[in-house]
Amino acid sequence: MARNRTTPKRRSPATRSAAKRATPKRRSPARRAVPKRRGPRSASERVAGLLVLLPWLMKRKRVRLADVAKQFRMNEEDLVADIQMAAVCGVPPYTPDTLIDVFIDDGWVVAEVPNFFTRPLRLTSAEMYAVIAMVRAAQKLPGAPERSVLARAVSKLAKLAPEATDGPVHIDLPDEPNLEDLRSAQADSAELRIEYFNPARSEVAQRTIRVVRIFSESGHWYVLADDDKSGAIRNFRVDRIQSVVRTGKLYNQADVASRIEDDADGGWFGSDLELVTLRVRGDATWIAEAYPTVSRRKNRDGSIDVALRVSSEHWLSRLLLRGGRNVQVLEPAKYSDLAARTAALVRARYA
Numbered sequence: 001m002a003r004n005r006t007t008p009k010r011r012s013p014a015t016r017s018a019a020k021r022a023t024p025k026r027r028s029p030a031r032r033a034v035p036k037r038r039g040p041r042s043a044s045e046r047v048a049g050l051l052v053l054l055p056w057l058m059k060r061k062r063v064r065l066a067d068v069a070k071q072f073r074m075n076e077e078d079l080v081a082d083i084q085m086a087a088v089c090g091v092p093p094y095t096p097d098t099l100i101d102v103f104i105d106d107g108w109v110v111a112e113v114p115n116f117f118t119r120p121l122r123l124t125s126a127e128m129y130a131v132i133a134m135v136r137a138a139q140k141l142p143g144a145p146e147r148s149v150l151a152r153a154v155s156k157l158a159k160l161a162p163e164a165t166d167g168p169v170h171i172d173l174p175d176e177p178n179l180e181d182l183r184s185a186q187a188d189s190a191e192l193r194i195e196y197f198n199p200a201r202s203e204v205a206q207r208t209i210r211v212v213r214i215f216s217e218s219g220h221w222y223v224l225a226d227d228d229k230s231g232a233i234r235n236f237r238v239d240r241i242q243s244v245v246r247t248g249k250l251y252n253q254a255d256v257a258s259r260i261e262d263d264a265d266g267g268w269f270g271s272d273l274e275l276v277t278l279r280v281r282g283d284a285t286w287i288a289e290a291y292p293t294v295s296r297r298k299n300r301d302g303s304i305d306v307a308l309r310v311s312s313e314h315w316l317s318r319l320l321l322r323g324g325r326n327v328q329v330l331e332p333a334k335y336s337d338l339a340a341r342t343a344a345l346v347r348a349r350y351a
Helices: 013-022 043-060 065-071 076-087 125-138 149-160 179-188 253-257 313-326 338-350
Strands: 062-064 102-105 108-111 190-198 203-217 220-227 232-237 241-250 274-280 295-298 304-310 327-331
Touching: 043 062, 043 065, 043 076, 043 108, 043 125, 043 149, 062 065, 065 076, 065 108, 076 102, 125 149, 179 190, 179 203, 179 241, 203 232, 203 253, 274 313, 304 313, 313 327, 313 338, 327 338
Parallel strands: none
Antiparallel strands: 062 108, 102 108, 190 203, 190 241, 203 220, 220 232, 274 304, 274 327, 295 304
């Protein structure tokens, strides 16, 4: 016997809408929330990543950009930004030979070992502790190998770090490669022909010198010598001397030493050159370390007043542009607006 089926009553649109609102929604199964990055990556995070990334790249020389991004679990946009940042990093005076040599070419990341990485590294105790802490943190980042040259180097560095103590710490300044040859030439009064790198011009020039004295200052070795190119007594940083060869001639050290007019002042560039006083602060304080100075005074705000000899207004203008807003001419007054005038001339060329 067939059942009578009652045709359901059709609801009006308003009724259907009210019923829909009244019906509780089904909750989807709980999903684990994926944390999203808020804001840009911090500078410390980027530097820590580069401490692992750069040695890895330099060992392989040339790697596809996509493979690097996969290895370090980064998106290519962030990776390119980090490589571009690394390419403008280096050590004072930030000339091309002191910058990290890494770049991107047609989808490939190319990295070479800069010259300053091949030289012995000199660190203060504070810098040593900072490097150890930074590398240990970097080893925990994604993609960092458990065993690497960097990890082994830091483990050796940790053994050399001085222990916390109230006693005095003795630091020996390591010898430069050509230092022994310079000392031997001074003892024999032997004239030398050297190849010397000039960071201001980014070039290597040959000079003939007669050594007067060898000394260390502010963590660097210097040789005070009679220079044939300038015809005056000059100071040369030993780590910028690339080769040393004896000419076969001898000289009288007493005669050369008698030409030094003022050991504390004229010895650097000569007392005949103009004396300029600069106030440097922030990221321009490298000027106080990169160039020989007549005097230096640290102020309470952290800035440094530096007096140095300048060879020309053109050289000084280039130095001021590199220092940017963190360098100011105190004396003489005629150079107080030199940076602004030079910047205006540069802008005019590109107008």
